[in-house]
Amino acid sequence: AKDRRSAMTPAGLAKLWAGLALLFGTVFVFTIPPFQSPDEPNHFLRAWQISEGVWLPEKGDNRLGGTVPASLVQLCDSFAYLKMDYEARLALPQLETARRLALSGHQRVFADFPNTAIYAPTAYLPQAAGIGLCRLAGAGPLAMLYGARFANLIVWILLVWRALLLMPFLRPLMAALALLPASLVIAASANADVITNGLCWWLIASFLAGAGKYHLQIAAFILACLNKLIVLPIGLFPFSLNIKRAGRNLLPAVLLLVAGFAAALFWGQFARAAFIPYDHYAPAYRDAQTLNEGVDPARQLARVATHPFEFTGIALRSAARALPSVAAHIVGKFGWEKNYLHPVWLALLGLCLAALVSTESPLIRPFQRAAAGGIVAVYVFLFALTMYALWCPVGATEVTNFQGRYFTPILPLTMLAVANGRLAAKAKVIRICAATVLILGNLAIIAAIMQRYYW
Incomplete structure (x- = not known):
């Protein structure tokens, strides 16, 4: 059946989105220089570790990471000069040298990657699969990085494509969010959050569709909670959708939430025990x-427990200050540094999203929309708490590291909370304009990437 306000079938929209995502995503896989996505060297090393069947990190001598081929570390180091140096450019001869670098399988060294070592191995299954296939083909380390990126991209596309097919409404808005330049740039990296983002989008669409595939929902939610503990509140959403139904229909929702909580608790305990803070890390390596x-x-966390209102105030003020940069991150950011699309493009993309939000009301009740908004608020609070604990000095007066990419899992819930039909009469024109701006926006970020790293 066709969308009531669109001339395109759900399958047609999903195919169109997937085609554009594959096109632009593949360009991003190969045009963004190696390791110029946030924390990509450490994500790559952790993915390599898992590709060898070593699921848990190595910890010793106040260091956390793993033993990997020396050529992998050499590859990572050879592109480090690009980070935070806006004048640095990637020379094609250097890329050719990296391509020729052979895998030193027998010469191994201990590599530090403490920030990604505490991620669950399930967050790196696509990247590890891509690396493993490249290794079987006899490829070198650089090809393995591209293999990890491309595998991540394919998994993201498949999950979002399926979510678009399941969504009973707001499909064009979800497709637009997934086609944002920043969404595709991060999906085309070796980042551990890519599969989690896709799983969360599929879960939300599956809940709304009432698909009834509870075993798949529970399995997906377990994976998501293992990968990113703070997505646990998403498991509350089915309760709002089933609250008017017979009590027996709540059992799958209860099982899903309990399973997710157990997964989050299990890996959270491991991560807490494995983490080594800066002050206790080996001095020769910590900087x-x-x-x-x-x-x-x-x-x-003990301080937060004894001063909860103080922390709540800090979190609210920090979130308010970070809101403009978070919005820019979600729409049009790339690379490690403060690399953004031109403000005009950021504004155009933001206006397109604002207009799309007003083209259709979600076909759920007001209290269900309120539940979606409440879950978003809880997620943001848990994110602030996590960053405060893992990133900020004890007693800090600000929560830092608010970045838009961390909020990708809850974007579908956010759209459920704020969508309305005020501009429904102009939906067709708005969607055509939005599609045009999104395509041009992706072309613009390709030009920005070339200007930043090559020209």
């Missing part, structure tokens, strides 16, 4: 890691 001085999660 090169993504760790901040003065961080102590246990002491920080």
Whole structure:
């Protein structure tokens, strides 16, 4: 059946989105220089570790990471000069040298990747599969990075494509969110959040569709909670959808939430035990890691427990200050640094989203929309708490590291909470304009990537 306000069938929309996502995503896989996505060197090393069947990180001598081929570390280091140096450019001869670098399977070294070592291995299954296939083909380390990126992209596309087919409404808005330049840039990296983002989008669409495939929902939710503990509140959403039904229909929702909680608790305990803060990390290596001085999660959380209102105020003020940059991150950011699309493009993309939000009302009750908004608020609070514990010195007066990519899992719930039909009469024109701007926006970010790294 066709969408009531669109001339395109759900399958047609999903295919069109998937085609555009594959086109632009593949361009991003190969045009963004190696390791110029946030924390990509450490994500790559952790994915390699898992591709060898080593699911748990190595910890010893106050270091956290793993033993990997020396050529992998050499590859990561050879592109480090690009990070945070806006004048640095990638020379094609250097890329050719990296391509010729052979895998030193027998020469191995210990590599530090403390910030990604605490991620569950399930967050790296696509990347590890891509690396493993490249290794079987006899490819070198650089090809393995591209293999990890491309595998991540394919998994993201498949999950979002399926979510678009399941969504009973707001499909064009979801497709637009998934086609944002920043969404595709992060999906085309080796980042651990890509599969989690896709799983959360599929779960939300599946809940709304009432698909009834409870075993798949529970399995997906377990994976998502293992990968990212703070997505647990998403498991509350089915309760709002089933609250008017017979009590027996709540059993799958209860099982899903309990399973997700158990998964989050299980990996959370491991991550807590494995984490080494900056002050306790090996002094000879800690300054090169993504760790901040003065961080102590246990002491920080104890402080929050004794000063909950103080922390709530800090979190609210920090979120308000970070809101403009978070919005820009969600729409049009790439790379490690503050690389954004031109403000005109950010504004155009933002206006398109705002217009699309007003083209259709979600076919759910007001209290269900309120539940979606409440879950978003809880997620943001848990994110702030996590960053405060793992990233900020004890007693800090601000929560830092608010980045838009961290909020991708809850974008579908956000659209459910704010969508309305005020511009429904102009939906067709708005959607055509939005599609045009999104395509041009992706072309613009390709040009921005070339200008930043090559020209």
